[in-house]
Amino acid sequence: MxxxxxxxxxxxxxxxxxxxxxxxxxxxxxxxxxxxxxxxxxxxxxxxxxxxxxxxxxxxxxxxxxxxxxxxxxxxxxxxxxxxxxxxxxxxxxxxxxxxxxxxxxxxxxxxxxxxxxxxxxxxxxxxxxxxxxxxxxxxxxxxxxxxxxxxxxxxxxxxxxxxxxxxxxxxxxxxxxxxxxxxxxxxxxxxxxxxxxxxxxxxxxxxxxxxxxxxxxxxxxxxxxxxxxxxxxxxxxxxxxxxxxxxxxxxxxxxxxxxxxxxxxxxxxxxxxxxxxxxxxxxxYPYQYSLMTADEDWGKQFYYYTGLSSTTDTEHNMGWNVYSNSIDNNALGTPNQIKKAFGELKTMFCDKGIPVIIGELGAIKRTGQITDAANLKLHLQGRALFYGEVAKNAKANGIVPYVWDTGAENDGNMTIITRQKGTYSILDPDVLNALQKAYGQEGNNQSNLDSLVNENEVPETEAGKGVLVTYATKTSDSSEVGTLRINLSGTKKDLSQYVGIEIRLKGSVETAGGCTGAGEGCGEYGWTSMDLFMMTGGSWAWFDAPVMEQANQELDASAFQKIQVKWDDFRTAPTDLNDANAIGLNLYGTQVTGTITFDYIAGIKADGSTEIIDDFDKKPQLEGTASGKVVALGGTGDIGSNAIRPVRAASSKMLVSVRPGSVTASFSAATAGMASATLMNFMGQVIDQKNFNASKGANSVELQSNYRGAAMLIVKQGSQRYAQKVLLK
Known part of the structure; x- marks a missing residue:
């Protein structure tokens, strides 16, 4: 048999x-x-x-x-x-x-x-x-x-x-x-x-x-x-x-x-x-701090760099960093020492008794959007391969069968090795695959893509006048999606109380299906889009946002840079704890949206009208959701289109999602009254929060709670209506 x-x-x-x-x-x-x-x-x-x-x-x-x-x-x-x-x-x-x-x-x-x-x-x-x-x-x-x-x-x-x-x-x-x-x-x-x-x-x-x-x-x-x-x-x-x-x-x-x-x-x-x-x-x-964690906490940092490939300029994100002792713990979860010990214990506990073990899921996210320094990014990518190899090597040595987790996603934060969403089946992560293959006695000679991933994140230092060229591309036709450009603040720029608002210098174009860029009656039948400036402040990471184009009474120009100013008074809720800002950025919301925007800088506006650069994008910021991009030399980006983006109303049949630290709110329109459900889950299928509620005919909103950070899926269902949207929890 x-x-x-x-x-x-x-x-x-x-x-x-x-x-x-x-x-x-x-x-x-x-x-x-x-x-x-x-x-x-x-x-x-x-x-x-x-x-x-x-x-x-x-x-x-x-x-x-x-x-x-x-x-x-x-x-x-x-x-x-x-x-x-x-x-x-x-x-x-x-x-x-x-x-x-x-x-x-x-x-x-x-x-x-x-x-x-x-x-x-x-x-x-x-x-x-x-x-x-x-x-x-x-x-x-x-x-x-x-x-x-x-x-x-x-x-x-x-x-x-x-x-x-x-x-x-x-x-x-x-x-x-x-x-x-x-x-x-x-x-x-x-x-x-x-x-x-x-x-x-x-x-x-x-x-x-x-x-x-x-x-x-x-x-x-x-x-x-x-x-x-x-x-x-x-x-x-x-x-x-x-x-x-x-x-x-x-x-x-x-x-x-x-x-x-x-x-x-x-x-x-x-x-x-x-x-x-x-x-x-x-x-x-999934050793959490290395595999899944997407934001530093008081109790511990994210681990970007694997044991043996530590960063000398970003030591607090090295594998095993202990925030209390300010030193490396070489036996921390995910280190080679811990893997060897834990897998050996599984062998003794099960395998030696005639009960084989499978590691049904394993993996570590790719952090190309979090690490902007080229040398450190390369260390991170090399370290991921080393981690997968360590797990596979120890599994094989102890009679354990390891299964890598794959979500199919190809954006930042993915664990995918083989592509499948575009109808092609190529190797997305050859370096990780090489490490796995070598652990199992195979050749492991797939062509590395480390250098290309690193090069996407910066331009040569000799080139002056840099910016970030961001491409937006939604994936679904019936749900709102968001592209995020986020700057994690540190040092003196954490104090935004010295400013009265924010100035953004940018140019570009974004269009929606059907050419709908205005606020006319027909827009709801096609796509829609809008842009918000957001910030998170204080120990609770309080969320504040403001419309960008609508407030400034402006629309994008693809041919020339323009300056858009948003004052604190323009925010939907007056920002607090400006002296303790954690992050600031831009969200482009919409359905059926494509286009590109080049950002030159984000600056703080002083009371006297002068400005001070907060980030001039010499290094790639964190890009999430429908946003991807690279650092470019300004003046060399070429023609990025002529259509303009204008804030428009959302179609009543779509779902709008607002993400704040600790919560997610979905707004949608129901054709009839009846029971509905909202589910928030991560991409391993684990439920973060779920709620059943009575939906009214017409406009509805539902809020879910979450202490989880990172990519998740929000699913709202009511009668025959179903909405599913990827969200990035803060």
Whole structure:
């Protein structure tokens, strides 16, 4: 049974199934051929619509590109609840209607315990599984977050597992019954597949528990027993589904998939009717300060530069920097020492007992928008490759299978290695791929792109008169998106109280679909756009903003630079704590927006009318969202267009989003009154906040809370209306 050879790949997808009655290979036999793994992230796990987060459905060409890159196992994060009749049943159970598909299982307890998965969805998942196995690779099919039907409900009684969502009453017996029902159907559907298909019962159970003054909601032994019950429901259902499920390798997760919680799983290992040897354990590896953190805090800094490739000019962002001792901790989370120790402990805890481990997700964001110094940026990029290589090397040495996380995004902050959103499947991150390949004995000779990424961030120092050329390009046709130019302030320029306002020197053009740049009645049918100046001040990072063009009664000129002044009195709310400013910048909002703007400088306006440069863009500022760009020599940017940008009203059918420190507000128009839901989640599928509310016919707004910083997805649903927009949380 072992190996793909028995199928004869040339025969085609129909030969992927096996009907042999013999036991499949044990889990330990799969580790070496599985090699290193890849996640198809932000796709099949998206609730209801797999393309809703910007990625296309996986194609055969994409799967072949993963194989060609040296990976031999693919993890498929997958949704099941939102593709079953549990959705409508849950709505009806607490007073909704079957048409109100936005009112989810989140918020109340329902008694429906025998959901049926949509057959078309099972067939869609099968296509992806078949393409993976057809390339001789292994497929790990899991149950991902999917509205939190299981992962947010690892408790009994009434609690608040998501900050801001309100109290939720849960019956673990109901959740357990649903777990059993889903996996019985999945396992039955795939029962004849051989060992190249593995099942994973959850993703990151309880990761969305809220944070309070004393830290995250405790995960104690009583909750572990509930989670163990969910796992045993998964295992028993699969084993009873017939075919090769009797001995198929199954995977269960440590609470929150945190390595620190792995001992709790080890001492509460679920019972498997198949006996010993047919299961694996799963943890994830995102050392927060290095992998995910996007803003410095009082308790710690972001780690930009990996161990062995430290910066001499930006020491506080070196891996392991301790803000209390002002020194490096070489055993901090993410360092080579810590990786070696932690992976060795996993080996002792599981692998040495015949239970292989997978690192189901791992990665570190790319910080090309945060690091403006060319030498430091190169250190950062080299260090990312070193980090991935360290993880892969230690995983292989300890009999652990690592899976890199991939969101499909190609902008700053991404973890993507292989492109897919543009219909091409090229290597986006060759240096990281080289490090992974070398750890697994492959050549690792992909052409580096380090120098090109670094060169995009600056022009030669000999060139005078620099500015930043920013290109804006929205990706969706029905949602508002934002392009952000942000300057993180430091030194004397943190004190803006010496000024009475801000002056911006810029030129350029931005246009919207249909040529709509005015405020006429037809504008709402096409695109719209507007620009705001913003700042964040004080210890609470209070948010203040002001319209730029509208307030100045000006429009952009593509042929010549112009100066636009915005006074503190022009702000929608009078700024406070100007003597302690954290950041200042410009947001370009809009739908179906394209264009370029060259910024020469941002300056403070003094009481006597003179100005003082705050940032003259000799180095690239932080660019986020729909904005990308590079430093250029002024006068050499060429003709950047002739159309002008004017503030226009938003179409009533669009969603507007306002992001402030600690909160996000969405404004939208509903065609009818009814229940609606708003969900804010990060790009690993973890819910940051969620709210169900009554929407009125016409204009509505909903506010979600967040202490999270970085890229996230905001989803608002009401009746047949659905809005999804990427947001950058502050």
């Amino acid at each position: 072992f190996g793909i050879g028995k199928f004869g790949i040339a025969v085609g997808a129909l030969s992927l199934a096996s009907t042999a009655a013999f036991a499949l290979p044990k889990a330990t036999d799969l580790v070496e051929p599985m090699g290193m793994g890849y996640n198809i992230g932000n796709t099949m796990e998206v609730p209801e619509n797999p393309t809703g987060w910007g990625n296309p459905l996986p194609t055969a060409a994409y799967i072949k590109a993963i194989k060609a890159a040296g990976f031999n196992t693919v993890r498929i994060p997958c949704a099941w609840y939102s593709h079953s009749d549990a959705l409508a049943k849950d709505i009806a159970a607490y007073g909704g209607t079957a048409d109100n598909s936005t009112y989810k299982h989140v918020g109340k307890d329902a008694s429906f315990t025998t959901p049926t998965i949509d057959g078309a969805w099972l067939a869609q998942v099968k296509e992806v599984v078949d393409m993976i196995i057809a390339e001789g690779m292994y497929a790990v099919l899991n149950s991902h977050w999917d509205e939190g039907w299981l992962e947010d409900r690892v408790y009994d009684g009434t609690a608040n597992p998501r900050s801001g969502a309100g109290d939720i009453t849960n019956s673990s017996a109901t959740t357990k019954a649903r777990q059993a029902a889903y996996w019985k159907q999945i396992a039955t559907y795939f029962k004849d597949y051989d060992e190249h298909l593995l099942f994973a019962g959850a993703n990151e159970p309880a990761v969305n528990d809220p944070w309070g003054a004393s830290g995250q909601w405790a995960f104690d032994d009583s909750r572990m027993q509930i989670l163990k019950g969910y796992y045993e429901a998964f295992i028993t259902s699969v084993r009873s589904a017939g075919g090769n499920n009797d001995t198929r390798t199954l995977i269960v997760q440590a609470p929150r998939t945190e390595m620190d919680n792995a001992p709790m799983l080890s001492t509460n290992w679920p019972t498997d009717p198949a006996g010993a040897g047919y299961m694996m354990a799963e943890v994830h590896y």
